[in-house]
Amino acid sequence: MTDLTKTPDRSLSHVTEWVFDLDNTLYPRECNLFAQIDILISHYMVSVTNLAFDEARALQKTYYREYGTTLNGLMHKHQVDPDHFLNTVHAIDYSPVASHDGLIEAIRALPGRKFILTNGDVGHARAVLGRLGNADDLFEDIFDIRAMKYTPKPLPEAYEAFFATHGIDVERAAMFDDLEKNLLVPHERGMRTVQVVAGPEFAHDQVEAWELEQRGGSHVHHVTSDLAGFLRRLP
Known part of the structure; x- marks a missing residue:
């Protein structure tokens, strides 16, 4: 389109x-590169909040909607180190990008x-x-x-x-x-x-x-x- x-x-x-x-x-979007980041963010949410995966993922999306990024929500609500977050969630395989x-x-x-x-x-x-x-x-x-x-x-x-x-x-x-x-x-x-x-x-x-x-x-x-x-x- x-x-x-x-x-x-x-x-x-x-x-x-x-x-x-x-x-x-x-x-x-079809190469699903960001999907890798998205799932790493979900696991990061679990580690920070100690919630079950589905609950942590729902909270992740809430932060994304309300704060612009999940990171911004985590910084406001959980005082996470942004450099640690960024280094963790960008440890991905870039080969899907042609x-x-x-x-x-x-x-x-x-x-x-x-x-x-x-x-x-x-x-x-x-x-x-x-x-x-x-x-x-x-x-x-x-x-x-x-x-x-x-x-x-x-x-x-x-x-x-x-x-x-x-x-x-x-x-x-x-x-x-x-x-x-x-x-x-x-x-x-x-x-x-x-x-x-x-x-x-x-x-x-x-x-x-x-x-x-x-x-x-x-x-x-x-x-x-x-x-x-x-x-x-x-x-």
Whole structure:
């Protein structure tokens, strides 16, 4: 599914600041990389709370909804060490991420600056980029959860810290993310927004329906399940 319908207020022809989420955005949700992280987070929840697995997982999803990330909830409720958490849940097999020269080339061809804005950490992002292809010099910065001081998207403070650090001209910027809620603040600040979604047949027993829902809010300007194709088709 790719929506490239353009209206004057949603065109990306003026964009010179390109901001990409990482997980389930720069690689397809279908490769289930984040599913590995998700299950490690569940086991981490068990170790911290001493709850049974199903109870811990339910609490994990509650924290995710209410705090933006499970980590943020754990820091508020259980005073966990964020570095220990991040190192633990990113100890995964990155081989499901396939190389994608077409995506790398499409991003490289975009005019202006490119950034990653992720609730993950830099090490995780570099591991993903290493799988995608020759992307070492592709992004000006990876602005991660540590740079956000552990205040994650979709909280406004996460974006404000990023904008201030890099002098982002929001009127000439676009945000790409897999989650609708993470596009609300960018839209409100004047950015163009693109939601990157899974294909219509995607289903996974670890992914709850609310995580994939598309309400079609006005803050989502474009929707695509083919990021590389979307970028190549831009004027």
